[in-house]
Amino acid sequence: MDIFPGRLYLKKEVETVEGLQEILAISANRCFRCGNTNPFLFGKMTCASCDREDCLYCRNCIVMGRVNSCQKLYYQKADILPERIESCLSWEGTLSPGQKKASSAVVSSIKQKVDMLLWAVAGSGKTEMMFEGMDLALKQGFRICIASPRVDVCLELYPRLQAVFKEVDIVCLYGDSKDKYQGEQFVVATTHQLIRFYDTFQVIFIDEVDAFPYAKDPFLEYAVRKARTKVGSTIIITATPEKKWQQECAAGKRNFVKIPARYHRKQLPVPRTCWIGPWKKNLAQGKITLKLINWIKKAELRNQPVLIFFPEIEAMNQFAEALVNYDFTRPVTVHSADQLRKEKVEWLREGKIKLLLTTTILERGVTFKDVQVAVFGSEGRIFTEAALVQIAGRAGRKLTHPTGDVCFFHYGKTTEMNRAITHIKKMNQLGFKEGLLDD
Numbered sequence: 001m002d003i004f005p006g007r008l009y010l011k012k013e014v015e016t017v018e019g020l021q022e023i024l025a026i027s028a029n030r031c032f033r034c035g036n037t038n039p040f041l042f043g044k045m046t047c048a049s050c051d052r053e054d055c056l057y058c059r060n061c062i063v064m065g066r067v068n069s070c071q072k073l074y075y076q077k078a079d080i081l082p083e084r085i086e087s088c089l090s091w092e093g094t095l096s097p098g099q100k101k102a103s104s105a106v107v108s109s110i111k112q113k114v115d116m117l118l119w120a121v122a123g124s125g126k127t128e129m130m131f132e133g134m135d136l137a138l139k140q141g142f143r144i145c146i147a148s149p150r151v152d153v154c155l156e157l158y159p160r161l162q163a164v165f166k167e168v169d170i171v172c173l174y175g176d177s178k179d180k181y182q183g184e185q186f187v188v189a190t191t192h193q194l195i196r197f198y199d200t201f202q203v204i205f206i207d208e209v210d211a212f213p214y215a216k217d218p219f220l221e222y223a224v225r226k227a228r229t230k231v232g233s234t235i236i237i238t239a240t241p242e243k244k245w246q247q248e249c250a251a252g253k254r255n256f257v258k259i260p261a262r263y264h265r266k267q268l269p270v271p272r273t274c275w276i277g278p279w280k281k282n283l284a285q286g287k288i289t290l291k292l293i294n295w296i297k298k299a300e301l302r303n304q305p306v307l308i309f310f311p312e313i314e315a316m317n318q319f320a321e322a323l324v325n326y327d328f329t330r331p332v333t334v335h336s337a338d339q340l341r342k343e344k345v346e347w348l349r350e351g352k353i354k355l356l357l358t359t360t361i362l363e364r365g366v367t368f369k370d371v372q373v374a375v376f377g378s379e380g381r382i383f384t385e386a387a388l389v390q391i392a393g394r395a396g397r398k399l400t401h402p403t404g405d406v407c408f409f410h411y412g413k414t415t416e417m418n419r420a421i422t423h424i425k426k427m428n429q430l431g432f433k434e435g436l437l438d439d
């Protein structure tokens, strides 16, 4: 069995531990691998290797193989690779002024070995903003990683990166990925996979850091810190940073760059709101407000695809059934555990269907040309400012169709709804101020 630099191994995973660095798996009641310190997430067991009856093991990261307090983790130090003379980037595109600004900030963070927050609106072309920095890091022989909480995001990024960094070994790691890490210089991974790495990457990009359901994952920060070398850059990319971070940016306590405009230089669509009364009661009677029925029909007349977001699966299914009472065929619905999730997204993209009902699962990472967006029951708790900003960000992403209607259909306006609308308006104002928007 081969050992690859920077990855943590259990004793049983290697032939010999000779010549490897070692580290206690659990010390001072903390799991080294995942950072768990919560006593409730440690188990006790009778252990054959240390003969104790109360040998501790970590339950938090047990899916990656059990680690006991009497065990060690083994690794081979990850060295910086030889420098490359030539650029590894083959990309013909050009950056918009907003993208260029972000790209320069990424490059300078990597040069200065500091962390940074890249706060860029949905549809601003975030991937391209990283190319130049990635190229610089790869040329210097740095090991780099781009991680996202969402496997969909990783799967979308991987082929795009392979296409522009053709000469570089890239691997994509997630829970049940066939590919395993074999010392590749460039790792694309779910954030969870970072648990396996130690002191490995000089540069880590975290994409869509606030993505549900990991937004509040207390272990993520630890995992990133542990996987990165002590000196290096962590670049966090999001359209919707949490409030604490927004405040830190405003107070000058966080190194950040804000890209308030889309690459196509058109404003972000500002959501409208529409009161629809007690929709739960109505749905139970098979009724849907005519305001929404007419809204759907209007989009249908213009041959525009429609996405409607729901706070829960049950309401979505009731809505789908009720729609039949209004001369519609039963629409397609999608949610996170849906086996046909990818296919259904493709149907809407290819125009095979014109209407797709969804839970928040499609709030990010998807682009549909000319899509019209509704949020049904937008007062629901799941619709936070961040979720609503992301959802609104689905509309008007394409250069050919840079606008789109976004409407929050609600039974009582919430603070989160107001915050989302203010957030988007402020971004547009800033976009004009910085000369990144045309109209």
Ligand SMILES: [Zn+2]
Residues within 6 Å of the ligand: 047, 048, 049, 050, 051, 052, 055, 056, 068, 069, 070, 071
């Ligand atoms: Zn033991």
Ligand SMILES: [Zn+2]
Residues within 6 Å of the ligand: 031, 032, 033, 034, 035, 036, 058, 059, 060, 061, 062
């Ligand atoms: Zn653990």
